[in-house]
Amino acid sequence: MNAKNYFQKIILVYGERCYRDRDSLFRDIDRIIQERGAESQEYKPEKEKMEGEKMEGTKLYANKDADLSNLDGKTIAVIGYGNQGRSQALNLRDTIGDKKLNTSVIIGNREDENKERAKKDGFEVYAISEACEKADIMLILIPDEVIPGVYNEDIEPHLKKGNVIDFASGYCITCKLIEPPKGVDVIMVAPRMGGKEVRELYKSGEGFPNLFAVGQDASGEAREITLALSSTIGLGKSQSSIAIEVTFEQETLSDLLSEQFLSPLILVAIMVKYEIDVENGIPPEAALMELYLSGEWAEIFKRMAEMGIFKQLPLHSQTSQYGQLTRANELMKRDIGLSYEQIKAYGREKAEEIKNGTFAREWTLEKLGGYIVLKKMYEQNENCPIIKEEQKLLRRLGR
Ligand code: NDP
Numbered sequence: 530m531n532a533k534n535y536f537q538k539i540i541l542v543y544g545e546r547c548y549r550d551r552d553s554l555f556r557d558i559d560r561i562i563q564e565r566g567a568e569s570q571e572y573k574p575e576k577e578k579m580e581g582e583k584m585e586g587t588k589l590y591a592n593k594d595a596d597l598s599n600l601d602g603k604t605i606a607v608i609g610y611g612n613q614g615r616s617q618a619l620n621l622r623d624t625i626g627d628k629k630l631n632t633s634v635i636i637g638n639r640e641d642e643n644k645e646r647a648k649k650d651g652f653e654v655y656a657i658s659e660a661c662e663k664a665d666i667m668l669i670l671i672p673d674e675v676i677p678g679v680y681n682e683d684i685e686p687h688l689k690k691g692n693v694i695d696f697a698s699g700y701c702i703t704c705k706l707i708e709p710p711k712g713v714d715v716i717m718v719a720p721r722m723g724g725k726e727v728r729e730l731y732k733s734g735e736g737f738p739n740l741f742a743v744g745q746d747a748s749g750e751a752r753e754i755t756l757a758l759s760s761t762i763g764l765g766k767s768q769s770s771i772a773i774e775v776t777f778e779q780e781t782l783s784d785l786l787s788e789q790f791l792s793p794l795i796l797v798a799i800m801v802k803y804e805i806d807v808e809n810g811i812p813p814e815a816a817l818m819e820l821y822l823s824g825e826w827a828e829i830f831k832r833m834a835e836m837g838i839f840k841q842l843p844l845h846s847q848t849s850q851y852g853q854l855t856r857a858n859e860l861m862k863r864d865i866g867l868s869y870e871q872i873k874a875y876g877r878e879k880a881e882e883i884k885n886g887t888f889a890r891e892w893t894l895e896k897l898g899g900y901i902v903l904k905k906m907y908e909q910n911e912n913c914p915i916i917k918e919e920q921k922l923l924r925r926l927g928r
Contacts, residue, residue: 558898561891565855565902586918589925590741590772595760599753600625600632606664607636608657608684609671610643612724613697617668617762618652620731624761635660637667637683661687666754668695677706688713690747693754698784699777702744715745716755718762718772719780727763736765744777768927797869801876809880835928837919839910847903851892854906 607618618634625632636647637660647654654660661667661684671679680701688694690712697719701707709715720727722737730737741759743751759772775783799820806816820826832841842850856879865875882888895902910916 557890558894561894561902562898565858565905586921586925587773590756590759590764590774591770592760592764594772595756595764596753597624597628597630597757597761599750599757600630600666600761603632603665604663605632605634605666605668606655606660607634607668607670608638608660608679609669610636610638610647610654611670611672613720613727614638614668614670614724615643615646615650616724616728616731617670617697617720618647619650619728620762622652623731635663637661656683658683658687664692666693666695666758668697668758670697673698673700676701680707685709693748693751695755695758699742699744699780700785702777703781709745711745712747713745714743714747714751714754716751716758717742717744717777717780718755718759719784720763722763730767730770731763731765734765735767736763736770738770739763739772740775740780741772742775742777742780768925771926797872798876801869801873804873805876805880809884835923837916837923839907839916840920842907847896847900848892851895851900851903851906852888854910855891855902858906858909 605621607614607621610618614636618636621632622634624630625634634652636644636652636654637657638644638647638654639657644654655663657679667684669676669680669684676696684694685707688710692712693714693716694709696702696715696717699717699719702709702715702717717740719740719742720737721739722730727737739759739762741755743755746752748754756772764770764772803813803816803820806819807813829841832844835841842853845853860875865871
């Protein structure tokens with residue numbers, strides 16, 4: 530039975546309750562089916578779960594892939610004792626102790642309170658140049674924008690053939706802000722986690738994911754050293770705690786695009802939504818609670834990470850599912866422009882649809898029709914590349 534016939538059958542049963550005039554009812558249904566892109570879709574039952582699907586794709590590395598003896602006999606200098614620096618240094622020292630490795634961890638930091646903190650934490654602490662002089666492996670954990678200056682002044686003059694220089698972000702190498710000499714390994718272990726969580730998830734034993742890269746393999750062992758570091762810093766027993774190999778360039782692009790494209794869109798949408806709520810007389814406190822202060826969105830993002838962006842939707846009300854999916858579909862097709870005013874105009878239009886009953890009417894018809902558009906939206910999204918990959922990865926991670 531196609532979508533329209535299905536609608537019509539349902540309407541014969543329920544239609545009269547909502548509409549006196551059957552013609553206008555059918556006209557509305559036609560329009561909505563067309564607008565929402567569900568026309569002539571056969572309703573199909575849920576696809577069978579793919580049993581025994583072959584798990585192909587990028588290799589995911591875990592602790593078992595790392596040989597920690599690659600760090601044996603080495604001195605590791607953690608340069609910078611801030612967010613990442615403190616957590617990575619403590620994790621390194623704890624793993625080295627647990628595994629009884631013959632590896633030492635020292636800290637290089639400017640004269641200030643972080644230096645004092647590192648001393649209190651029981652580390653040997655030196656000026657950055659002195660720590661680099663003593664080290665075989667250097668973890669450069671200072672802010673990206675200050676790395677070039679510190680590198681030129683305090684790090685490069687002390688680099689020796691065979692040294693390893695590790696970054697937690699691809700930025701300075703990708704953007705050629707520094708160019709280490711040929712004889713050293715240049716690697717990256719970039720935790721996908723803030724400094725605080727890097728320590729907490731290590732202590733709980735769960736661990737966290739990271740992206741790793743080898744930019745220059747002078748020793749021929751750079752990859753093994755990178756994996757050993759990745760494991761020592763924070764791969765844990767959780768199935769999600771895996772390392773994925775990328776290039777410096779890929780990490781930089783993906784990271785900056787999250788910060789400069791995704792996050793701004795979310796921030797602007799939040800600001801615009803707030804303004805539209807308030808101009809509609811909603812108390813600012815209620816608007817803010819609905820937006821993010823309640824923590825509901827934090828929970829939704831957690832569920833996205835556990836189940837997938839669309840697979841978590843059934844945990845929302847049906848009204849919410851329909852609203853989210855149809856309006857997301859509409860956004861993909863319509864040119865709404867990107868200026869703040871245009872985004873705001875689009876937000877206002879959606880507010881108007883809610884206020885003037887357009888959405889309620891549409892949603893009532895959708896229910897009468899047996900949720901055909903909603904099912905179509907789910908089918909459409911199930912087949913988009915991000916969802917296929919996301920579900921594959923979630924299965925590999927055992928979620
Ligand atoms: P922080 O801002 O926490 O780094 C602070 C450290 O850098 C302190 O030790 C500070 O020394 C030192 N520092 C700052 N300015 C200077 C300077 N001019 N000269 C010498 N030392 C200086 O950095 P993060 O831990 O946030 O970032 C470190 C690296 O980790 C970056 O490459 C970042 O991209 C990456 N990263 C960060 C993540 C995060 O969540 N924060 C996540 C993943 C990767 P002082 O004590 O003197 O202030």
